[in-house]
Amino acid sequence: MRVAESGDELTKWPMIKKLLFTSVCALTGLFSTSLAQQILKADSLYKVSNNIFVNNDTVNVPLATENPLLLSQNYIYKLRLDSIAKSVPLPHNEYVQQYIDIYSKRKDMFGKMMGLSNYYFPIFDKALKDYNIPQEIKYLAIVESQMNPHAVSRVGATGIWQFMFGTGKAYGLKMDNFVDERKDPVQASYAAAAYFRDAFEELGDWLLAIAAYNCGKGNVTRAIDKAGSRDFWLIRPYLPKETRNYVPAFIAAVYVMNYSNKHQITEQACNLFLKTDTMQVNHFVSLSALAKVLNVEDESLFALNPSYKKKIINGTADMPKRLVLPKMKGADLAGLYDVLNNEDLDNKMQVIQAHTDDVRELRKRKPSTIVASSVVYHKVSSGQNLNSVADKYGIEVQDLKVWNNLKTKTIVPGQKLKIYTSKRTVYKAPASYLSYKVKRGDTLSEIAEKFDGATVQNIKRDNRLARAGLQVGMVLKISKG
Numbered sequence: 001m002r003v004a005e006s007g008d009e010l011t012k013w014p015m016i017k018k019l020l021f022t023s024v025c026a027l028t029g030l031f032s033t034s035l036a037q038q039i040l041k042a043d044s045l046y047k048v049s050n051n052i053f054v055n056n057d058t059v060n061v062p063l064a065t066e067n068p069l070l071l072s073q074n075y076i077y078k079l080r081l082d083s084i085a086k087s088v089p090l091p092h093n094e095y096v097q098q099y100i101d102i103y104s105k106r107k108d109m110f111g112k113m114m115g116l117s118n119y120y121f122p123i124f125d126k127a128l129k130d131y132n133i134p135q136e137i138k139y140l141a142i143v144e145s146q147m148n149p150h151a152v153s154r155v156g157a158t159g160i161w162q163f164m165f166g167t168g169k170a171y172g173l174k175m176d177n178f179v180d181e182r183k184d185p186v187q188a189s190y191a192a193a194a195y196f197r198d199a200f201e202e203l204g205d206w207l208l209a210i211a212a213y214n215c216g217k218g219n220v221t222r223a224i225d226k227a228g229s230r231d232f233w234l235i236r237p238y239l240p241k242e243t244r245n246y247v248p249a250f251i252a253a254v255y256v257m258n259y260s261n262k263h264q265i266t267e268q269a270c271n272l273f274l275k276t277d278t279m280q281v282n283h284f285v286s287l288s289a290l291a292k293v294l295n296v297e298d299e300s301l302f303a304l305n306p307s308y309k310k311k312i313i314n315g316t317a318d319m320p321k322r323l324v325l326p327k328m329k330g331a332d333l334a335g336l337y338d339v340l341n342n343e344d345l346d347n348k349m350q351v352i353q354a355h356t357d358d359v360r361e362l363r364k365r366k367p368s369t370i371v372a373s374s375v376v377y378h379k380v381s382s383g384q385n386l387n388s389v390a391d392k393y394g395i396e397v398q399d400l401k402v403w404n405n406l407k408t409k410t411i412v413p414g415q416k417l418k419i420y421t422s423k424r425t426v427y428k429a430p431a432s433y434l435s436y437k438v439k440r441g442d443t444l445s446e447i448a449e450k451f452d453g454a455t456v457q458n459i460k461r462d463n464r465l466a467r468a469g470l471q472v473g474m475v476l477k478i479s480k481g
Helices: 006-028 033-041 068-084 094-105 107-130 135-145 165-170 185-203 206-215 217-227 232-238 241-258 287-294 298-304 333-340 386-393 397-403 444-450 456-462
Strands: 276-281 284-286 312-314 321-326 375-379 416-420 433-437 475-479
Touching: 068 094, 068 241, 094 107, 094 241, 107 135, 107 185, 107 241, 135 185, 135 206, 135 241, 165 185, 165 444, 185 206, 185 217, 185 444, 185 456, 206 217, 206 232, 206 241, 217 232, 217 444, 232 241, 284 287, 284 333, 287 298, 287 321, 287 333, 298 321, 312 321, 375 386, 386 397, 386 416, 397 416, 444 456, 456 475
Parallel strands: none
Antiparallel strands: 276 321, 284 312, 375 416, 433 475
16 A cells, blocks of 8 residues: 655645535534535645545556545435434435435425324324334334325225235234224334334344334244344345335335434424324214214314224224214314213114224135125115225225225225125134244234234233244144134
């Protein structure tokens, strides 16, 4: 290696000081990037022999022209990420930078996210705190669903936290013909927090736990085995393609939400009531009737209670349901009392447990397993859609699609739909247990999905498991559902 001559040192030192000065000033916002460029141009960057970013000592490595300002900008992103990193590592690299570049250009989207965060982030924060999960995890809801409780993925993942049917059931979320708790911001947030607790217990790293949320703990475990490492960036090539970009996207979302002002992103107004009251309802209650009494738009009340499919809260004495109301001054309390205590709906409604809406599971289903004598045919009338037909027969839309090989929700007048009207099983308290021998790559959530009525918490309780970690060969006791 060539030792620098004194003359070289004298010419390089002012350049180094100016580069450091412009980096710090750009980070603190003292002046713009364009002004930084002007300051840098005042130096002798045009002289290749004096450019400290060009290696003059080796001929084996091809020369690469590098932009000093670009290097300082990347260093700024690193400093910013380091400044907001807490429990979850937020490294800066080319994968993260790609998503910072993408997200920082989506000014309208992130303006909306900032507005919605005023309503949803306090809900996320409480659930995460109760499970001792880092608060940074809340930003994952932006990557998952853009904080839309009605978001549904191409494979059936649903809600703000994008739970698949089986995983949601395994973590205690209820789905029937009245409610889908995957769309409930509170219930789904607690289920997500429980999942992250288990994933971190098993994997021991927050970036790996985040990856597992996307592709499953089993896939992450297999990638760890193949890579021989527990570093996300080293196992990344062995993960599903979507998951490889999932963690960088999360880190970029954290960055943009915290440094929106550096990218001219302006918060947009949230269309949800930010001040609300919550009560437990032990009757079937119409949200539309409540909206009328409260003198608010139906959609405004639906938005606060997004998990109720029929816009009816299916509360009972044994299982009350949550009702979120806007804080209203001068509300018609007498009218509100009448709506909340109207028992007419109770006698007309029947709760039916939902079947899976996981597209991958639905493709495997065969309607031939249902007794043929229970088949009826419905002729579609003008104005009807799959939702109205499903409501009429007390069945699920996904079942209608499977029974009739429908690829979309579109139906036309005169079309005949095959409907199986057999009674659904009502689960009772288990009288005994099944045994399950743990295989390599098994996780508690995947095991719970294999058995009707099983949840992660029940399996941990019945087997006295303090942690979510499993050992190959151990035999688990599973309650019969």
